[in-house]
Amino acid sequence: AQSVTQLGSHVSVSEGALVLLRCNYSSSVPPYLFWYVQYPNQGLQLLLKYTTGATLVKGINGFEAEFKKSETSFHLTKPSAHMSDAAEYFCAVSGNTGNQFYFGTGTSLTVIP
Amino acid sequence: KAGVTQTPRYLIKTRGQQVTLSCSPISGHRSVSWYQQTPGQGLQFLFEYFSETQRNKGNFPGRFSGRQFSNSRSEMNVSTLELGDSALYLCASSLGTPRGNEQFFGPGTRLTVL
Numbered sequence: 001a002q003s004v005t006q007l008g009s010h011v012s013v014s015e016g017a018l019v020l021l022r023c024n025y026s027s028s029v030p031p032y033l034f035w036y037v038q039y040p041n042q043g044l045q046l047l048l049k050y051t052t053g054a055t056l057v058k059g060i061n062g063f064e065a066e067f068k069k070s071e072t073s074f075h076l077t078k079p080s081a082h083m084s085d086a087a088e089y090f091c092a093v094s095g096n097t098g099n100q101f102y103f104g105t106g107t108s109l110t111v112i113p
Numbered sequence: 114k115a116g117v118t119q120t121p122r123y124l125i126k127t128r129g130q131q132v133t134l135s136c137s138p139i140s141g142h143r144s145v146s147w148y149q150q151t152p153g154q155g156l157q158f159l160f161e162y163f164s165e166t167q168r169n170k171g172n173f174p175g176r177f178s179g180r181q182f183s184n185s186r187s188e189m190n191v192s193t194l195e196l197g198d199s200a201l202y203l204c205a206s207s208l209g210t211p212r213g214n215e216q217f218f219g220p221g222t223r224l225t226v227l
Contacts, residue, residue, distance in 0.1 A: 034215060043117070043203055043218035090156065099144045099209050100169040101216060103156040 002027045002093045006104035014112045019063075019078040021107045023091035026072065032094035033074045034101070035065055039087045047089075050074060061085070086111045115139070117206050117219035125225045131192040134222045136204030138185050144168075144209025145187040146216060147179060150201040159202075162187055163209045191224075199226045 007022040025031055032051050036044040048059025055067040065076045074091060091104040118137045126132050138145050146169075147159040158171040162181035181187045185206075191198055201223050205216035 036218075041220075041223075043220045044205075046215050046217070049215050095169070099146060099161055099163070099207050099214065099216065100158055100171075101146070101205075102158070103148075105155040 002029075002031070002095050002102045004033075004091045004093050004102060004104040006089075006091050006107050008107055009105065010108045010110070012110040012112055013081045015083060016080050019076070019081045019085065019109065021076040021089050021091075021109065023065075023074045023076065023104060024072050025074060025091075025093045027093055031074075033065075033067060034092045034094070035059065035063070035074075035076050036090045036092065037087050038090065038106075044090060047076070081109075081111045083111050083113065085109060117204060117217050119202075119204050119219040119222050121222060122220065123223050123225075125227065126194050127227050128194055128196060130194050131190065132194060132224060134189045134191075134202055134204075134224075136187045136189070136206075136219060138187070138204075138206030139217055142206035142208055142217070143185055144207045144214075145181055145185065146205045146207075147187070147189050148203045148205065149173075150203055150221070151199075156203070159189070194226045196226050199224060 003026045005024045034049045035047040038044045048057045050067045058064045089107045092101045120135045144163045146161040149157045161169040165181045176192045179189045201221045203221045204219045207214040207216045
């Protein structure tokens with residue numbers, strides 16, 4: 001079975017500070033992992049994904065994530081937070097059949113000026 | 114390419130009524146998934162359709178149903194609405210195969226049940 005756990009439902013950082021959003025996964029098959037962002041009253045937008053190959057994945061808006069199999073983690077980072085990064089972030093793992101995604105409960109990121 | 118579109122964007126219904134939501138996927142995408150998003154429960158998977166067949170189903174009552182047409186457009190129906198059905202309903206499309214294709218989300222339909 002597949003699942004993800006996002007540690008910290010709310011994270012606050014100062015503008016310019018490092019952003020670290022945590023995601024741990026459980027998967028019975030090699031995982032395909034995703035990070036999505038959701039702005040208020042909008043759908044989800046893909047930030048980045050890991051399927052196979054390089055474990056450090058770069059995404060849009062300066063975000064990146066590192067797949068660590070030994071730690072079953074896929075944490076999202078950004079070196080310097082911008083005000084525009086304030087949003088809800090979701091980690092997801094693909095199911096082992098079809099195209100069902102299992103989402104974490106989300107982390108709300110607040111950026112303090 | 115045009116993105117995923119969902120209609121209507123907002124709906125207000127009363128308890129006991131039924132509602133139909135529509136989703137048009139990205140051209141060429143054969144998989145459409147539906148999710149319910151609420152503040153308390155987060156994103157919950159409803160079902161996935163691929164080439165007009167339901168391929169996966171989440172843990173929702175039978176009042177929630179869907180279908181997919183030959184052009185990959187999908188509809189979701191909720192019958193006998195309850196207050197707890199108030200939520201943002203998101204549709205996502207993907208190529209559907211092989212496993213692991215990213216899903217592209219529409220803006221959602223916000224359903225309010227009074």
